[in-house]
Amino acid sequence: MQLLTVAPRFCGPPGSANGGYVSGLFAQHAPYTVRVRLHRPPPLGAPLEVVHREDGGLELLHDTHVVASAEPTRFELAVPAAPDYLAALEASRHYAGFSAHAFPNCFVCGPERARGDGLRIFAGPLADSAAEAAATPQRVAAPWVPDVALGLDDRKVRPEFMWAALDCPGYFAARSDRVPMLLGEFTAHVDRRVHVDEPCVIVGWRIGVAGRKYEVGTALFDEDGELCAKARALWIEPKAATRAC
Numbered sequence: 252m253q254l255l256t257v258a259p260r261f262c263g264p265p266g267s268a269n270g271g272y273v274s275g276l277f278a279q280h281a282p283y284t285v286r287v288r289l290h291r292p293p294p295l296g297a298p299l300e301v302v303h304r305e306d307g308g309l310e311l312l313h314d315t316h317v318v319a320s321a322e323p324t325r326f327e328l329a330v331p332a333a334p335d336y337l338a339a340l341e342a343s344r345h346y347a348g349f350s351a352h353a354f355p356n357c358f359v360c361g362p363e364r365a366r367g368d369g370l371r372i373f374a375g376p377l378a379d380s381a382a383e384a385a386a387t388p389q390r391v392a393a394p395w396v397p398d399v400a401l402g403l404d405d406r407k408v409r410p411e412f413m414w415a416a417l418d419c420p421g422y423f424a425a426r427s428d429r430v431p432m433l434l435g436e437f438t439a440h441v442d443r444r445v446h447v448d449e450p451c452v453i454v455g456w457r458i459g460v461a462g463r464k465y466e467v468g469t470a471l472f473d474e475d476g477e478l479c480a481k482a483r484a485l486w487i488e489p490k491a492a493t494r495a496c
Contacts, residue, residue: 253280253301255311257293260368261358261415267292269358270434271418271482275411277301277311277319278439285309285321286438293318326440328481331390331456333472334377339392339452346373346393347429360419367398370412374420374455376427390456391424395471402447414439416453417469417482424455425465425486432465432486439482443473450474463488 255276263269274287280301285308293299294313302310311319334342348355348362355363359370374391401412417439422432445451451473458466464487471480 254298256298257295259295263357264354272415274437275414283323284326286324287321288436289319290317326438328483330470333452333476334392339394342375342377342392343373345375359415374423389424392454395451397447399447406447407444413441413480420453420455421467421469421484424457424467432488435487436485441480443479445473445479
């Protein structure tokens with residue numbers, strides 16, 4: 252039996268795990284790229300069982316309830332050019348979560364998390380030109396310098412933390428008015444793990460909208476502007492107002 256447990260530190264909303272982080276942990280149990288679908292809020296501090304299905308998919312169970320499922324997928328995503336670090340830093344100064352945040356203790360984007368505790372990724376709107384804005388509406392960016400505690404012995408960031416870093420910027424790219432939404436699906440591919448203490452840039456952009464569903468892309472670049480990881484996510488505006496990230 253394969254089990255994983257999400258420590259309370261890695262929360263999104265109170266009492267549940269950050270969706271990107273738990274998706275990254277879960278996806279490591281598959282030898283291929285998977286699309287993770289979150290069926291219910293992943294609990295914290297509880298053993299979750301990873302079940303391998305005969306069709307190649309996986310399920311993540313809490314007791315008998317399906318928390319998440321993963322399906323093999325082909326992952327393609329066109330990624331816009333990276334802004335430089337100073338542009339990302341300026342964008343982060345306008346992070347919407349500074350003025351109001353539903354979950355200020357979110358592991359990834361919570362402004363109340365201390366340095367060395369949360370990731371403190373504050374994605375704000377980029378000052379794009381009119382032409383760029385037309386091509387990639389609602390583009391956000393943030394700087395990120397991964398703390399040494401996020402790395403392995405090779406001083407490179409663990410895959411689940413790179414998945415987590417790619418999560419919340421997509422929420423802020425989907426809409427600019429902080430409408431309540433839930434992370435429904437998440438697919439990420441890590442080409443290269445970045446080093447701890449390396450100045451990185453993360454961007455997010457909206458791909459499309461269909462009713463209450465918002466498709467977004469996110470990407471992580473190293474200090475040389477090279478693409479290291481990318482993700483595609485589906486955020487869903489629920490009928491009942493419940494925020495998540």
